[in-house]
Amino acid sequence: MSLMDISKIFSLLQPKEDEEEDTNCCQELNQAVFRDDDKLLTDLLSQDKYRKCINHRSGWGIPVTPLRTAAAQGHLRCLEVLLAHGAEVDSLDVKAQTPLFTAVAAKHLDCVVALLEAGANPNGSLYNNCSPVLTAAREGDVDILRELLRHGADVDVKPKMPDWASNATTCRGPLYISAVYGHLDCFKLLLQHGANPDYNCTEEKMLTRIKQPKTVLEMCLKYGCGLEYIKLLIDFGANVYLPTLIIDKTARQNEAVMLLLKEREAPPLAGVCVRESGEKGAEYDASLFQVRFSVHVRVCTAWVVAYNSPNKQPFSLARLVIA
Template sequence: MSTPSSPNSDDLEDFPGRLLHQAALWDNAELLEDLLHADQLQHIDGVDAWGRTPLHAAATTENSSCLRILLQSGADPNIPCGPRGEYRTSLHITAEYGHVNNLRLLLCHEARIDVRDGLGFSALDLAVKGGHIECATALKTAQATHEASRVETFNGLLKACIEGNPDLMLKLFKELKEDLKLVINMTVEGSNTLLFKASEVGHKEIVNLLLANGADARVHPVTKYSPLYIACYNGHKEIAELLLRKYPELVQTPTVEKWFPSHGCCIQGHHQVLDLLLKFPYPSSILKKYIDKTGNYEYELPFDINAKDVSGQTVLYIAAYMGSLKMVEIILKYRVKGKMLKSCESTTQSLSGAESITAKKRISDSIQALMSRLNVNLKPDTATPAGNVNQTLSPVDVDIYCDHGTQTALHIAVKNKNFAIASLILVAGGNPNLTIYLNEEELSKLRSRTALDEYVFTGSTVLVEAVKHRDMGMIDLLLKHSARDVESKALYVAVQAKDDIQ
């Protein structure tokens, strides 16, 4: 690379501020001051064919008098030169030359030490590379001082976040200048970002200010908690909406426990936030394709409503476990538009009209009865009329096994004797005849009982659980929804309890 003092044909060309360049290059302070007092001040940052300013030229001369004059007159020390000069600033130039006094002067006039040239080198890199120890030491000291100042400002902004003080935040923003975006997104000693803290505390105006000034939505490197997750967990609906508008992809970001924002609001029972997450108008770019549990329809959602956390819990299971009736109701009433898969569409079309009627007549009464006992849901909103390619359907799998694969949402509702939630799940098509499996701890306790007890409770059902709890209302509800006691285990529990009513 040619240095600023390198002679080349471009030096002979005329351009605004050419006289300033020449005065700075030859360190002619008297001429420079005369030019600046005349009509040349307007060209103090004028560039030559290489994109170099007079300050670049002055930086090449150690103890340059012109460097001081230019800086005091308002020259910008952070203007990079053009591509032919590798986009270096005057600080890069003086660091490469090893002119420590020039370097210190530039630092006193807010020359940025974190700027990298076209080759990726900082001023410190160039000083170290050139073996200029004094320059490297001065840059390292400035770097440490600057970083301490940033941390101090960050702590002030953190205080503004916690207290909800927008005036303090705006004041600190003005002081930061070029460092604004960098400090806003700092994570000091593994802490969370300012946006995370404001979202956690619930200060909407502060969140707005941060988003408007370049706050990004990075997650914590260890917990993987995002600003949206913590806002949902704490029930801050308005803040969750602000974050969704700016960073909708956060709805797909799980924590280290594999909790999505939807899990977070369910854990705390914030049903209004869950309603927002389900109904928010997400951009098409983040929608993902899913296939419903029948395998017949494809639909799009921004996140998997049946996703499990590390314990195997879905949002429906968590809502049922927590006893949140409103939450369960929102989840089960949620509908999406489904598109019939082509293979199913052709099958349906072949059974249209007279062929469909003929096919229906072939279904025997015994099959119809079996379907009834199995509680197959043939309601209008989930049935598939011939030729209906698009349909509204529920994306929720009510029978998915949770809690490490041991039980469903219906199972936990019955165990907790929550009649209302159990009723909602059954109406939504929940199967009352699925087996409840035991975890290792439960199996260990059961082994101390009789072999018959172990047999009965190892393959338990909701009907067995209801009988065990003597929950007559639940028993009646389950029987109305085709619950069966095929192996007479529920009857055994009732006999053992000498319960004639059950």
């Protein structure tokens, strides 16, 4: 290779004048955001040369967009200015993390809300195996988790890896995480939004590839989660017969294990509907009624909604009593 060829290669690697100008503009935008100077940022974005590079990445180490910088720093005013001037709400960094994911990880609730209202995907990027919901569940940030779920985030884990890479860890979703980290408020919120109380995973194909998938109940027992977690799982319909229990002297002193054994002894739900007044209704038939609670509940003191078979009209029940 001649010296001329080498010189040509190096010349091709050098940034063009226009590219260098764009890089400088992007750096100025990032610096304004980093200093939380929304007025300067507004002035810069009033010029075409700055607006056209609003989604460009710059910076030392990991190049990032100005919107990602605003989300990471929690600079709401700058974030709103960028969104108003057309910043891409789901732009990715080199880790395939969106600005929303960054705001969730940094616990900036106001930025999370602003991004969601601007149309950010509540599930984050398809190319990142983690998600905003998993992060919020791990950190125990119930307010951020509530906003994500309110905007349609998946409550059950959606694995983002090939089938051959599936293992027991990949199906441990937000419900698992919130239990293991001891975040009861997040745990309850996830169940209220429809989290699967057994595996917290809706991918049957993945579950079949795992030799011994662990249920949420098993994980709660293994990690010594409080009795409140077990009660919530039972109330939200967890299958109490799925966990494999090894009963020894120590286990029999465990309130959670004893509660589970008691639930296993309860007969299947079949009986009569009792109204608040005490008046007995028709015999309970699972094919005619829909009840939110699990089929092994003996007495449910909470009100439930069922449907009368002849006309499908809803009515309230005070208790379900086993015959």
